[in-house]
Amino acid sequence: MFDTVIVVDWSGGNDRGPTPKADAIWACVARSGTPEAPVYLRNRQVAEAWIGDMLQAERTAGRRVLAGFDFPFGYPRGFARAMAGSDDPLALWDWFAARIEDAPKANNRFDVAGAINRSLGTNGPFWGNGLKRDVDGLPRTKVGYQNPFAERRRAEKLAKGAFAVWQLSGAGSVGSQALMGLPVLARLRQRFADDLTVWPFQPLDAGIALVEVWPSLIAPEIAAQTMPDEIKDAAQVRVLAQALSALPPAEMEAMLADGDAQEGWILGLGHENALRAALTPGDPVPPPLSNDCFALPPGVAWTPVDEALALLQERLTPVARVETCTVQQALGRVLAAPVTALRSNPPRPNTAVDGYGFAGGRDAGVHVLPLTDGRAAAGGDFDGTVPAGHAVRVLTGAALPAGVDTVVLQEDVTVDGGRIAFNGPVKAGANSRRAGEDVAAGDEILPQGRRLTPADLALLAAVGVGTVQVFAPLRVGVLSTGDELSEAGSDAGATQIYDANRPMLLGLLTRLGHEAVDLGRVADDRSALAAALDGALDGAGVDAILTSGGASAGDEDHVSALLRDAGAMALWRIAVKPGRPLALGMWNGTPVFGLPGNPVAAMVCTLVFAAPALGLLAGAGWQAPQGFEVPAGFEKSKKPGRREYLRARMRGGVVEVFRSEGSGRISGLSWAEGLVELPDGAAVVKPGDPVRFIPWGGLGL
Template sequence: MMFDTVIVVDWSGGNDRGAKPVKDAIWACVARAGVTEAPVYLRTRQVAEAWIGDLIQAERAAGRRVMVGFDFPFGYPQGFAQAVAGSNDPLTLWDWFVARIEDGPKTNNRFDVAGAINLALGAKGPFWGNGLQRDVDGLPRTKTGYENPFAERRKAEILAKGAFAVWQLSGAGSVGSQALMGLPVLARLRHRFGDDLAVWPFQQLEAGIALVEVWPSLIAPEIAAQAQADEIKDAAQVRVLAQALSALSPAQLAAMLADGDAQEGWILGLGHEDALRGALRTDDPVPPPLSNDCFALPPGVAWTPVDDALDLLQERLTPVARVETVTVQQALGRVLAAPVTSLRSNPPRPNTAVDGYGFAGARDTGVHVLPLVAGRAAAGGDFDGAVPAGHAVRVLTGAVLPAGVDTVVLQEDVTVDGGRIAFNGPVKAGANSRRAGEDVAAGEVILQQGRRLTAADLALLAAVGVGAVQTFAALRVGVLSTGDELAEAGSDAGETQIFDANRPMLLGLLTRLGHEAVDLGRVNDDRVALAKALDAAQVDAILTSGGASAGDEDHVSALLRDAGAMALWRIAVKPGRPLALGMWNGTPVFGLPGNPVAAMVCTLVFAAPALGLLAGVGWQAPQGFMVPAGFEKSKKPGRREYLRARMRDGVAEVFRSEGSGRISGLSWAEGLVELPDGALTVKHGDPVLFIPWGGFGL
């Protein structure tokens, strides 16, 4: 009863809606194990039929069972199929429609077919709702004078409150045209896949492909609640319903499939709405919140060395991001919340690395002549039979090695003469072939928890059959600027104001670090306004700039202190020093200096690895390397210093001024030179530690 892949399709009886995704068109969504891919817009029925058929074929080739749900009736009230197609079998009626419905991107004959059916039945019905400008013989525009020789609704439509009758062809909510234009497509899919496809509830679902009737309105409130901002309703419907159906337990799905009417059809999930809603609820774990004293300094600490500050952060912070399961296609840049184990070996079976000829065993020095067996082995197929000892077979790159073959000689090294090949030895046993699992063995841990997934990781996951992984949701980090002196870039700033350079810089840094950067705007030096801004922030962590010291207008540190969870870290670092760390309503706040140079340095040195811990990626110390100095400098003991620097001609150059107000130096630089805490004299050529921006994770 279980299906590996669920596809939900929102159908349309209308014509081509154009290349731009729009509402009231055809939309589809693929889901596996409760995880959805992005909804797909399909502009015409022709495009949709090809896309669905090819997707089903690909899924079956991958060994997955597929359930495809369409949101239009699969059947009609009892008696209609017999009256029109001469059989009570609804699938016979589907084929009857195939022979009569004409469909193109811009026009179709559905209204004419419906009118002809009405006339053949000798009544002013059952169909109504001519949506064309011209009159259609036998098809009324409204129900005035309408006569229906059959029941107005199927049993399913009586139970599904709000469902429309299949007889209405146009107007708001009508589904009659969707059925007339959709059933021929389903009939063609049946013939394309033959016995590997079954239609519920008309047939037993023992095949690899199941077609089922769905109705997203069964869970309309849940769809509305989970619709994303500006998401087209049809896209939300297929996405949420596909997620719910694919997340059902075997017992829940079996209970739904036990219902139905073998003549009229049935809506999957009707009467089981609670199970569908429950499938949308996630039990993914939520990490515990940080304690309010996680930033508290030990008693008696005044000036904190950089290494001590980093050790305290590493010791006291833990992940706060929620765990969720996503598909491999959605996982780029996500952080793994659990180790990943390969589901099968790569390669899964021994195969050839080149085009050539395969045989068994090594061959010594000299000329070797082997008779060829009939046929060949190619990628994606199995060679029928085994290759006898002393014989060879044609093999193509990527082909599974046939039984009796473990060695391959390149085709460039072979002469083919009729049914024989000749080549020179020596050839080692196993040459030009790949062993099963020589790259990755089934059951092997391939990626560890805390890894931020790269494009190469996605290739590895896909190669070993992993379709979904547990990850931490992207850490949402808010950025808030404070200060009366700030003006928005591009605005008319007053003579006493400066432009806010910190916010765009910090938002950019967070994005490059792999987090979801949230712009919280800027507030004046107003404690009430600042509290409101912090209260309204729906984020996992907050970076503020300005107001982090102990002066009269340092409202960030004052607010955190009043909240009972603030530590003013006077760090022995240049540029920087004051770093206000605290908790606001359970959310960690990093109060950065207002100076842009100090704000950037403190973000990279302190906030970046701390945010990595909160995001689940773990503590990541910056990676640098020793290079010759292209400058001279004497420094006093007591503070660690970071100089804006770049590499030129094999040496590290530093910016002409160490002034922390020189923002141009940040743009000029390609990284930082780190000088240790103690006294130091640097001369040209002395080794210094250079950390490029990439070494900080940018």
């Protein structure tokens, strides 16, 4: 029915500034179940212009548009006639448009509401003066409040948690959103007078349909699919736009068959299951990266390592989809949502040893207790209660029978017929485990973004978790470039070298937990490179690409040139050694990391820059390298200006570095067990001085 869906999260407040913030205006465009990146609109003037231009562009392209706004389109019966002299709610829109004055930093909504209350001779229906000054006729609270109309529309009575349209300030002040939003919609109706209708007030026989939406209809699904660090308002418009645009036509028709032609209606109310089904549970579509996410600030030339890392961390967001898998399949996967314990561990009090159980502790001295018939064993359930002053045989892991809270080891007990004897003191609760002393039911046991280890799988199983929400593995393509390259094992020409980067990078990606995709080699030919990148997206379906070679600014540096021609490339001259400029760009919305061709520099740049960035794209969050200070077993003097990474390993309690710093010495990578990181400034290192050593494990390998 509709080619394009636009969902807008509105605000009744003032300009929120240039930096994206919560409680502002956010919008998202989606087509066929695929949303674009949410758009931040700092004030209503910017929003009105953006929405109008977007509607115009979509109609020019021949696409039919459903535009949803999250504020009420109508009021309880009688209000429109009392104000505008007509039951037509659209007449009320025009009435508001003639009276509401709006600027980025101020508006008159409270004064208009006070004037309405006074015209009705009451202190209602509006309430919630959010100004420091008093407004005649507009109460600040509902104390002594009188409303001549119904408190809620029929839709709000059915929508659990929906707020009344009369509230103008505080949490849930949709009244202000409606007062400031309806004039905008009235002007859109004028702009597209011959091609716009409003549901459910008019037949949907035009190219643009305005509808009222409420993201909270699918609040759990939105919460589950909110990306780490994503602003809630942005997630709301993204997920709801995705759901509405993915609906089968029959489901959309069923939703549009509902409504109230006087009060308005929330699209999807009563059809929440259809919206959830349209999201394909466990397989949400993440927001795409913007094409300028790698752009450096104006005037930046050489970028310090920490600044480069901060820019990557700030600008990248997860792109991996979410899916459900069993615990048995979850090793190495990244959690897309926190996991809580379904039951306690241990679920019941139990014994930690083989022995004899009884109630309470015992003082010093000899203690003799009669034995109760039977025993408690792991997996069994003792029938009955152990009487006070009696003991019972218990085996390791058994649930403690009723009447037992303390256990004495069998090695400390003498059994004589139906009695046991042991020496005290024995502390109450000895050799037993409390229910939930490890984990209590409902506790969060693993956070979102954790890459699951074998120990994590044991914890999940122990607390009854059988399936988890995880990010799909990030598919990362590896492409080598250069006429000089030859495949390992082949007959290389005299002027050729073997491609060492591709197997190294594929191995690094696998060890980092990603799905490595071999994209092969491509010659120094721009058209061939473009075709290879297209094939990586269309055929291999990769989420990111690592290239090696051609990343600088020379005649044969086709990676950087191609990305620059595409209008989405930044050549980052990072102050790092080893390493040359790092070409970062976007190819049809997919991030490309253009690494140096030298294997040593390629590996260092991958571990220092690409690895944490890919982890963030994969949903694991930003993982900083984990190193520690150790005594140096070498001498080194460095100039200021660049951070240096030396191939290193630990021997005899000190860290030693490879005999040569030459970036062509590939053998040093195999020799090393990690990197020594030397600071940006000048440094003189002597044997015994503390230096920072980052083992391969601290870099995620």
